[in-house]
Amino acid sequence: MSHLVLDRLSMRFHLPGGPVEALRDVSLSLPRGEMLAVLGPSGCGKTTLLNIVAGFLAPTEGQVTLEGRPVTGPGPDRGMVFQQGALFEWMSVADNVAFGPRMKGMARRERGDLVEHLLEQVGLAGFGSKAVYELSGGMQQRVALARCLAGDPAVILMDEPLGALDALTREKMQGLVLRLWRETGKTILLITHSVEEALLLGARLVVMAPRPGRIHRDEGLPFAAMGAEGGDLRAVKREPAFAERREEILSLIWDMEEEIMGRAGGAA
Ligand SMILES: Nc1ncnc2c1ncn2[C@@H]1O[C@H](COP(=O)(O)OP(=O)(O)OP(=O)(O)O)[C@@H](O)[C@H]1O
Numbered sequence: 488m489s490h491l492v493l494d495r496l497s498m499r500f501h502l503p504g505g506p507v508e509a510l511r512d513v514s515l516s517l518p519r520g521e522m523l524a525v526l527g528p529s530g531c532g533k534t535t536l537l538n539i540v541a542g543f544l545a546p547t548e549g550q551v552t553l554e555g556r557p558v559t560g561p562g563p564d565r566g567m568v569f570q571q572g573a574l575f576e577w578m579s580v581a582d583n584v585a586f587g588p589r590m591k592g593m594a595r596r597e598r599g600d601l602v603e604h605l606l607e608q609v610g611l612a613g614f615g616s617k618a619v620y621e622l623s624g625g626m627q628q629r630v631a632l633a634r635c636l637a638g639d640p641a642v643i644l645m646d647e648p649l650g651a652l653d654a655l656t657r658e659k660m661q662g663l664v665l666r667l668w669r670e671t672g673k674t675i676l677l678i679t680h681s682v683e684e685a686l687l688l689g690a691r692l693v694v695m696a697p698r699p700g701r702i703h704r705d706e707g708l709p710f711a712a713m714g715a716e717g718g719d720l721r722a723v724k725r726e727p728a729f730a731e732r733r734e735e736i737l738s739l740i741w742d743m744e745e746e747i748m749g750r751a752g753g754a755a
């Protein structure tokens with residue numbers, strides 16, 4: 488059975504210049520444990536899509552169901568990881584990770600064990616008492632992942648989670664996201680601007696097209712499975728099949744951007 492279903496979602500925003508069709512008729516069905524990467528040019532509705540699944544936005548048409556239950560607002564069954572800045576700066580690392588479980592009334596002892604386990608899982612064992620501002624951007628994103636996992640959500644929603652990191656840190660974090668996916672078996676919906684990241688992490692890739700935001704392509708990919716097997720991500724990137732896909736998807740997105748620029752130029 489499909490676990491997360493997006494059924495004919497449309498979203499129109501009414502702006503002073505006229506309505507914007509951020510999404511039109513977007514349908515997707517994710518089995519439990521799928522890692523779906525969503526790519527597309529700026530403005531094609533990726534964040535809007537994620538916000539609807541998170542329950543922050545109600546679609547103009549259509550609905551999202553998780554395990555057959557309609558999504559009507561935010562809930563602990565869907566965890567979010569943002570690009571940056573979503574941690575509580577004034578709390579320690581451990582308190583950030585323990586926040587959700589504490590709200591749910593988990594006993595202190597149990598919380599402590601959970602935090603220890605999660606910090607170890609994200610490579611931050613021993614960092615629990617540090618303040619968030621003492622950590623690098625990459626470490627802060629590790630805390631954000633641990634905090635998300637602490638709520639034990641059925642689905643993890645990530646909007647450019649690694650977008651603010653330098654190249655090397657980003658590469659390490661990609662390995663971590665793949666490992667967490669394998670270890671936890673969570674359903675993950677990942678939005679990224681990076682074609683390489685989408686190919687490395689997505690067991691399935693959706694490419695969106697803009698104006699109106701819609702699904703342009705939807706296909707399975709072999710590379711996440713290769714990486715999750717403990718494979719070296721660098722080696723995966725060196726595969727001829729990887730380079731071929733990367734070029735193909737890059738030119739697809741390039742062409743879409745050119746078309747948008749052309750249209751915008753023509754209108755000016
Ligand atoms: N709250 C809002 N009110 C009005 N228009 C909005 C709102 N949110 C998004 N839009 C419009 O909807 C369209 C899709 O925006 P969205 O942020 O989902 O794109 P995106 O694919 O996430 O872009 P980016 O890659 O730049 O993050 C854009 O034209 C945007 O201006």
Ligand SMILES: [Mg+2]
Pocket residue numbers: 533534535
């Ligand atoms: Mg966005």
